[in-house]
Amino acid sequence: MVLKKRVDYRFNGFRIPVIPKGPRSARRRGHLKKAAEDGQACAFELLASLAGQLLQESESSACSNASEGNHQPVFSQGVIEQDRQDEVKPLKTEEIHQGSSIESTFKTEVASQNSTQKPLPHARADCSVGHISVYDNSDTWEKVEANVKTETFDWDNKFRNYTNRLEAPENFRESRDGKIKKGFIHELEVGSSCFQGSALADKCGLKDQLDLYVSPTLIDSKSNVKSTFHRKSFPSSSFPKHGSSIKLGFRDDDENFLRCEKVCTKSKAYRSPRRIAHRRIRNRMSSKYWKVAPKLKDCELSRSDLGAPHYHKRKTYYGFERSQHNSIVKRRKFFDRVSGVTSDGGFSSESVSNSPQKGMDGDKPSSSAKLHIPKDPHVKLSIKSVRIPELYVEVPETATVGSLKRTVMEAVMAILGSGVHVGVLLQGKKVRDESRTLVQSGISCKENLDNLSFMLEPVSLQASPTLCVADPSSQCETSEPTRVPETPVLDSGMTDTLRDTSLLTNPGNLIESNHESISSPTDTIVDKVTPDSRALVAVPASAEALAVVPVSQKSKRAEFVQRRTRRPFSVSEVEALVHAVEELGTGRWRDVKLRAFENADHRTYVDLKDKWKTLVHTATISPQQRRGEPVPQELLDRVLAAHALWSQHQTKQHGKHQAGPGALKISETSAERPCVC
DNA sequence: CTTAGGG
DNA sequence: CCCTAAG
Numbered sequence: 001m002v003l004k005k006r007v008d009y010r011f012n013g014f015r016i017p018v019i020p021k022g023p024r025s026a027r028r029r030g031h032l033k034k035a036a037e038d039g040q041a042c043a044f045e046l047l048a049s050l051a052g053q054l055l056q057e058s059e060s061s062a063c064s065n066a067s068e069g070n071h072q073p074v075f076s077q078g079v080i081e082q083d084r085q086d087e088v089k090p091l092k093t094e095e096i097h098q099g100s101s102i103e104s105t106f107k108t109e110v111a112s113q114n115s116t117q118k119p120l121p122h123a124r125a126d127c128s129v130g131h132i133s134v135y136d137n138s139d140t141w142e143k144v145e146a147n148v149k150t151e152t153f154d155w156d157n158k159f160r161n162y163t164n165r166l167e168a169p170e171n172f173r174e175s176r177d178g179k180i181k182k183g184f185i186h187e188l189e190v191g192s193s194c195f196q197g198s199a200l201a202d203k204c205g206l207k208d209q210l211d212l213y214v215s216p217t218l219i220d221s222k223s224n225v226k227s228t229f230h231r232k233s234f235p236s237s238s239f240p241k242h243g244s245s246i247k248l249g250f251r252d253d254d255e256n257f258l259r260c261e262k263v264c265t266k267s268k269a270y271r272s273p274r275r276i277a278h279r280r281i282r283n284r285m286s287s288k289y290w291k292v293a294p295k296l297k298d299c300e301l302s303r304s305d306l307g308a309p310h311y312h313k314r315k316t317y318y319g320f321e322r323s324q325h326n327s328i329v330k331r332r333k334f335f336d337r338v339s340g341v342t343s344d345g346g347f348s349s350e351s352v353s354n355s356p357q358k359g360m361d362g363d364k365p366s367s368s369a370k371l372h373i374p375k376d377p378h379v380k381l382s383i384k385s386v387r388i389p390e391l392y393v394e395v396p397e398t399a400t401v402g403s404l405k406r407t408v409m410e411a412v413m414a415i416l417g418s419g420v421h422v423g424v425l426l427q428g429k430k431v432r433d434e435s436r437t438l439v440q441s442g443i444s445c446k447e448n449l450d451n452l453s454f455m456l457e458p459v460s461l462q463a464s465p466t467l468c469v470a471d472p473s474s475q476c477e478t479s480e481p482t483r484v485p486e487t488p489v490l491d492s493g494m495t496d497t498l499r500d501t502s503l504l505t506n507p508g509n510l511i512e513s514n515h516e517s518i519s520s521p522t523d524t525i526v527d528k529v530t531p532d533s534r535a536l537v538a539v540p541a542s543a544e545a546l547a548v549v550p551v552s553q554k555s556k557r558a559e560f561v562q563r564r565t566r567r568p569f570s571v572s573e574v575e576a577l578v579h580a581v582e583e584l585g586t587g588r589w590r591d592v593k594l595r596a597f598e599n600a601d602h603r604t605y606v607d608l609k610d611k612w613k614t615l616v617h618t619a620t621i622s623p624q625q626r627r628g629e630p631v632p633q634e635l636l637d638r639v640l641a642a643h644a645l646w647s648q649h650q651t652k653q654h655g656k657h658q659a660g661p662g663a664l665k666i667s668e669t670s671a672e673r674p675c676v677c
Numbered sequence: 678c679t680t681a682g683g684g
Numbered sequence: 685c686c687c688t689a690a691g
Binding site for chain 2: 589590
């Protein structure tokens, strides 16, 4: 069965393109400051102008009247200068494109300029702590700095995986006068650029740069100060608590996103749930460069994919050999089914809502609560989510849920990786004239706001990232092959299953995850689903579709170092295991493996040992407490019997005459004697 | 590489 | 399932 499901997720932020180092001529109005970093690893230079830009734009447009003649930033410390020319700026100057589009460019630069130091080609990779300087785009353009700490690769799932979080606990703000004010930046997230705009090759080459995501957000009046850039020019009195606030961050969805409103300093939430993954990666990386370099992983993987030797057999489970998936993910036209979408409610009112008014200051006209209040020219939006184009994926029935997740993620990342713009839709129609003000566009009236939505669209249909894989010369030196996640689809079922005919005879097992599959007959998307294609098949991209997925499925997959997909033992497997243990006893898992699971590559002797462990446990607890596919009591009984027998045997060391083996079907072949078999 | 156990 | 300390 093919699973076709529209993937709808939320992207609550705008992507800020990475700006390559080097001459920056095209960029305007931005600045880069070199991070004064101590030799070691990382200093981050965070260039932020977008925030202000967003604010400005929205504000200016919102208040068409509010003529703020000058939106030009005033840079403090002379580091930044308003620049409109295309000249190359001093090294320390980063310019940011001042587009009118929502997409703003923030630039983050890792201390690439540890000039005196050796070049830090991999500096980025090892940034665990850094210094970040941000210039907010308020009228004063004051510099905000903070020592930040990046969380290491967070392998949870979804986007967060690619996010390095920079935390600026109780940040402070350095005013021009040198005073430090606290609480303007609460947190910043810097995503690794692995899948962002730049091509993989770029990723390798621009490792010292980070992407910064900025998302406008509604600020809770109470936490406002701490969680966002504060625009001084708009004192709370004149500027509603929210509206102009900008939140930096990247979230995958509401669930996972940590609301900035909350003061999350070292947010445990962001602690890599799966530190192991990271650890694993690190362990496998002989090259120090790979250390904590999520960004480079894909390169690394790519390499391995290109033919680098793989590790041991067992390890290869994670390798590409098994993942010759032909996964294909295509994106559908963004809107082709928007209207049809219902339950997911990606669009429409839910996407945009008026900002809560509570918490407003007393002096503030609380009445302004409604965006529509004439008194308040500001349009307050709370963008709960940004919709992305529909994704269609196809996976074989035997795919595991885990593989499905990865597949979806890959699809998503593929989209994001190619760069996206934000489209604005009003009542379902795309608002194309970007020069118009919100008022002119009718985005200022509440009624319309309910129908305002945003969507991601391709930055460039042409933009097709270069695959690192294809570039042998890339900096991604081959390092010790990292364990690659097994290909979900691929590896999961079929192949192995078919092979383990002796064990996996239970069809039920093969269908690990498709119960929830949704198949829509009407979809023409899936035209060819051959049993062999354990890949995702996507729908033909439409004209407006995003650039074709950058292929590097494999590479990307590589990025996902994660644990093997879970594969519950089937009854038949359990039976085989029990039988083998009855004969061989516990403690000889390798033999058990050889005897009963020889062809089940995905079952290692450790797995068998673990399974036995759980079986014993399962047999011990009450049936009500058992979970998963029920194991016949008969088998459990045998488990207990064998367990008791062999435990005893083991204890006795030599008890040949024990009640042992013989009682079970083990014949005279006593425990000591390894069954030759 | 295997085991044995804890996580 | 993962990870590791121990043979």
